[in-house]
Amino acid sequence: MGNFSQKIDKFIEIFIEQNGYVSVLEGLKNTLLIAVIGLVIGILIGTLIATVRVIPKYKLLPRILNGFCSFYVGLFRGTPIVVQLLVFYYVMLPIMGLHMTGVQVSILVFGLNSGAYISEIMRSGILSVDQGQMEGGRAVGLSFGTTMMKIVIPQAVKNILPTLGNEFIALIKETSVVSFVGAADLYVAFNYIGSNSYEFMVPYLVMAVIYIVIVLLISLGIKIMERSLRKSDRRH
């Protein structure tokens, strides 16, 4: 184990004295940025799609929208995230003639991707809310959209919060593939430290610990949020 303490010393040297922590912090920032903004975009898209998919389908427009949403969900659930990143970065951007950094592309693709998953989570949440809540809203003259926004979706979110937390955690961990399009996330930072010291054991171990700590913190945050949202269920 003497060998191991040497490795730790080497890591600490690079981490602190050669400014390795700067790239780690940068990587942490990018990882969180991609996951958090991706989740926000995902929730927005997911809610929209879920709402469209529960609209009664008597009329033509909801049917067309529903078809489009099914296509979207099928597309993004049917291809690996790495493929989506690569296609977006190396195919879509040149075709559209846009310039975006790796981080921006990652945020967008992760948002679109998690939107597809969250839409199904959200749909199950909406279906879990009693039909009577919708009727109660419609009966006083509120529109479908208003009732959805003010009454059904808040209750749906409460029901799906644990699953949504799952999605967020998965998202954080999946961001470790963004180096495919040149975004510097945690993995890139520790890889950089490792290749500078020709020593990968400690950097990757620290990386694993950082991921675990982030995930545990998020689970804690979700627990707190859940408790405050359950307020209306509590009997006192």
Next chain:
Amino acid sequence: MIDVINLQKKFGDTNVLNGINVTIEKGDIVVVIGPSGSGKSTFLRCLNCMEDPTGGQIIFNGVDIADMKVDINVHRRHMGMVFQHFNLYNNKTVIQNIMLAPVHLQCQDLRKAKRKNAWMKFTNIFRSATKKKELIPITTDKATIKKEAREQAESLLKRIGLLDKADVYPSTLSGGQKQRVAIVRSLAMNPDVILFDEPTSALDPEMVGEVLDLMKSLAKEGMTMIIVTHEMGFAKEVANRVLFIDEGQILESAPPAEFFGNPKNPRLKEFLSKVLV
């Protein structure tokens, strides 16, 4: 006030309502009874298009609301509905439950009026001085709407004696309290008519009384009510007309004294002999 003309409703191939014709005047208290599966709940739910009718007309305040092109939300504001399972919004407190619709809809109207005025102002620039169109007068603002709605909600809660429960969530209320809140929630919209869909069927027997008392006091104030219920005693006492529905048709329609004392339709006779023991 409500003219139902040849109302029909099909679920798939099953005919639930086979041509219902009935006229309800302002101030009427109509009780609808019938065996289970007879279509009485469906009839009530068709009246405010909770279920879209598949045929016939419902003329409410001069507009055929069974027409799918009509904006039903506008007409539902004038048609309260009380459900068997209360359907209070679980994520809102009692007072929010009552205030939500009035505040939201009035604010929505306010926004619409402001938007229209802005457009009118813009187009008036191009009109000659004599042809300028008048703006919609705006007499209120968001804060006033909210204040008035709160005052109204509080007075309604006071009326049912639940003012101390204003800031609790519905899950903490008893069934009878929930149903009374649900009734005043529909009252908060100042409706022309309230539809009751078996309001006491999901309640413990000891809580039925408090809900029926509230409904009786509404009846005394001259509120138009259409009530689907199994409470025969209530029908006898409060209704001024009782309808008997079976197999999607109105088989008998009479004042309660005649309806219960001298029923004509054989099916009604049979039904009453089973119900009134």
